Amino acid sequence: MNPVQDLIKSLADKHGKNRENLLPILQGVVEQEKYLSEYSMIEIARELDLPAAEVFGTATFYSFLEHKKMGKYIIRVCKTITCSMKGKNQILHAIEDMLKVSIGETTPDGKFSLMQTNCLGWCHKAPAMLINNDIYTELTPEKVREILGEYMKRES
Amino acid sequence: MAFESYQLKRADFIFKNENDWEKILSRTLSRPPQEIINELMSSELKGRGGAGFPTGLKWKLTAEESASVKYVICNADEGEPGTFKDREILSLVPYKVLVAMAVCGYVIGAANGFIYLRGEYKYLVPELNKAIKEFEYYCKEINHNFNISIFLGSGAYICGEETALFDSMEGKRGEPRNKPPYPTSSGYMGKPTVINNVETLAHTFTIFKYGAKKFYDLGVQYSRGSKLFSVSGDTPKPGIYELELGMSLQDFVEEFGDGDTKAVQVGGASGFLVPRKKFAETAIGYKGKLTGISLPTGGSMMLFNSSRSMYNVLDNYLEFFKEESCGQCTPCRVGCQQLYSGIKAVKRGEKPAQYLDKLLKLTETMQLTAKCGLGQSVANSFSSIVENFREEMIY
Ligand SMILES: Cc1cc2nc3c(=O)[nH]c(=O)nc-3n(C[C@H](O)[C@H](O)[C@H](O)COP(=O)(O)O)c2cc1C
Ligand code: SF4
Ligand code: FES
Numbered sequence: 001m002n003p004v005q006d007l008i009k010s011l012a013d014k015h016g017k018n019r020e021n022l023l024p025i026l027q028g029v030v031e032q033e034k035y036l037s038e039y040s041m042i043e044i045a046r047e048l049d050l051p052a053a054e055v056f057g058t059a060t061f062y063s064f065l066e067h068k069k070m071g072k073y074i075i076r077v078c079k080t081i082t083c084s085m086k087g088k089n090q091i092l093h094a095i096e097d098m099l100k101v102s103i104g105e106t107t108p109d110g111k112f113s114l115m116q117t118n119c120l121g122w123c124h125k126a127p128a129m130l131i132n133n134d135i136y137t138e139l140t141p142e143k144v145r146e147i148l149g150e151y152m153k154r155e156s
Numbered sequence: 157m158a159f160e161s162y163q164l165k166r167a168d169f170i171f172k173n174e175n176d177w178e179k180i181l182s183r184t185l186s187r188p189p190q191e192i193i194n195e196l197m198s199s200e201l202k203g204r205g206g207a208g209f210p211t212g213l214k215w216k217l218t219a220e221e222s223a224s225v226k227y228v229i230c231n232a233d234e235g236e237p238g239t240f241k242d243r244e245i246l247s248l249v250p251y252k253v254l255v256a257m258a259v260c261g262y263v264i265g266a267a268n269g270f271i272y273l274r275g276e277y278k279y280l281v282p283e284l285n286k287a288i289k290e291f292e293y294y295c296k297e298i299n300h301n302f303n304i305s306i307f308l309g310s311g312a313y314i315c316g317e318e319t320a321l322f323d324s325m326e327g328k329r330g331e332p333r334n335k336p337p338y339p340t341s342s343g344y345m346g347k348p349t350v351i352n353n354v355e356t357l358a359h360t361f362t363i364f365k366y367g368a369k370k371f372y373d374l375g376v377q378y379s380r381g382s383k384l385f386s387v388s389g390d391t392p393k394p395g396i397y398e399l400e401l402g403m404s405l406q407d408f409v410e411e412f413g414d415g416d417t418k419a420v421q422v423g424g425a426s427g428f429l430v431p432r433k434k435f436a437e438t439a440i441g442y443k444g445k446l447t448g449i450s451l452p453t454g455g456s457m458m459l460f461n462s463s464r465s466m467y468n469v470l471d472n473y474l475e476f477f478k479e480e481s482c483g484q485c486t487p488c489r490v491g492c493q494q495l496y497s498g499i500k501a502v503k504r505g506e507k508p509a510q511y512l513d514k515l516l517k518l519t520e521t522m523q524l525t526a527k528c529g530l531g532q533s534v535a536n537s538f539s540s541i542v543e544n545f546r547e548e549m550i551y
Contacts, residue, residue, distance in 0.1 A: 020345070022327030027275075027310060061329040061482075064275045064311035080237045081425070081472045082388045082458060118313060118476055120276050121240040123458070124387065124394035133278040 071113035082123035094141035167382035199368035200380040205353030206454035217340040221348035228269040233316035236424035238456030241384035242354035256357035313480040332528035376402030379441030390461035405438040424456035426533035466545035488531025
């Protein structure tokens with residue numbers, strides 16, 4: 001078995017092989033692989049004995065289930081109303097400048113992807129962003145550069 | 157307009173740290189289910205997730221179902237722009253929610269509960285699982301069988317709609333179902349299900365501990381109790397505040413405004429924008445109050461001062477709806493896109509100002525024909541912004 005098959009098998013063993021276990025399995029694959037390839041989806045369908053079209057249907061519905069290979073660290077900047085009012089664009093520019101990527105892109109070394117997302121539930125401390133599962137709030141361009149600087153020091 | 161003004165009154169129940177939850181749990185579990193339902197009904201607690209359905213009645217209807225398998229679900233999908241109170245409850249007083257879920261399970265006859273947590277809040281999982289473990293350990297000690305697990309969402313606002321949430325948990329696309337059947341008879345896996353907002357559950361803890369009267373004595377007729385408000389935007393004190401229901405928006409703005417408040421968005425992007433001239437005649441509570449205009453709200457209060465363009469605000473909301481519409485029904489899928497590009501066309505002068513009236517008509521159609529609350533409520537913010545700030549849409 002290849003690594004993706006191994007991963008899917010172990011996720012299915014952990015969560016179960018029923019339809020209601022599909023979302024946790026998809027999430028587990030994205031967590032590890034940084035996206036859902038067509039191959040992973042077909043393998044998941046096989047493992048759970050579901051039509052591949054059903055797996056595709058579910059997998060394409062959710063904005064956090066990516067379908068192209070993402071960077072190791074996915075940055076999601078909130079673009080909803082309060083963050084927009086409180087300087088979201090300056091935050092984006094600071095990130096774009098520092099990483100030399102635009103929204104939707106991944107750095108050539110595969111370390112960072114830059115995305116926008118909707119309200120993160122931190123409007124009282126806007127602007128806010130997620131890097132993978134970690135939240136950063138009350139951002140300023142300086143603060144963002146500091147945070148990214150720390151991530152850049154981590155191995156890719 | 158004659159309008160009785162209610163003063164803004166702070167309350168402090170939700171975040172009050174209660175170190176006797178074990179006692180409250182075992183004491184409540186020793187009461188007959190019917191008595192617990194009666195207590196909730198007499199408190200007049202209504203759902204804090206937005207729709208305002210009476211909580212006691214929801215539990216009663218589900219309890220009356222004869223199915224042998226039922227579920228309790230805590231809706232922690234909190235995705236409405238401007239809302240951040242549920243996250244705070246789950247981080248600071250998770251045990252109140254867990255106690256409420258177990259009591260609900262006891263009342264309706266369910267052995268399993270789920271917390272549907274939005275993927276954006278994944279960082280809450282380790283602490284929450286710790287609290288669940290400790291909680292289940294105590295349940296075992298008192299011989300009460302109830303399991304709680306977390307189900308994570310994956311970045312879809314629509315999954316906060318209760319039937320979309322069930323489908324999401326069942327491994328499907330998060331597309332709202334037709335109602336009826338209602339969750340009380342056919343919810344998760346087709347079984348009778350109580351689904352309540354995080355805050356609603358936390359309030360039931362207050363009621364179990366202090367009794368219905370304590371809760372009922374807060375607020376005003378038809379809008380009893382206190383409620384958490386998520387305050388953000390142009391305010392010197394953004395944050396989460398527990399206030400009694402029924403206050404006038406005027407009082408609210410005096411307390412939270414920056415002295416230059418032009419409008420307040422009540423209830424998030426799917427709620428209403430209230431302009432300054434209507435602050436005094438607007439009360440914050442559920443529908444059905446006799447005086448003034450009453451607005452139901454999940455508790456999102458966004459303040460805008462005079463430096464803000466209401467066009468930009470509406471544009472931002474419409475982009476949100478366009479992205480978050482599940483796309484299942486045409487009025488909403490196509491409607492959101494047309495509204496989004498329509499206001500842009502008017503602003504650029506590609507369409508005449510009267511085109512705004514066509515768009516208003518379109519939102520009326522959406523309100524009548526869209527399948528779920530998302531498509532139905534786009535009209536709220538659209539019409540309240542366009543009607544009150546028409547100039548800003550055009551020039
Ligand atoms: C588009 C949409 C999104 C919703 N999102 C949420 C949510 O994030 N959290 C929530 O508790 N209720 C949400 N609701 C309301 C739920 O459908 C449901 O009414 C609520 O969870 C019931 O709990 P309550 O009676 O305690 O308020 C949403 C409704 C709609 C139409
Ligand atoms: S109204 Fe919108 S969100 Fe609701 S079911 Fe229709 S398309 Fe989906
Ligand atoms: S608008 Fe950005 S966190 Fe709510």
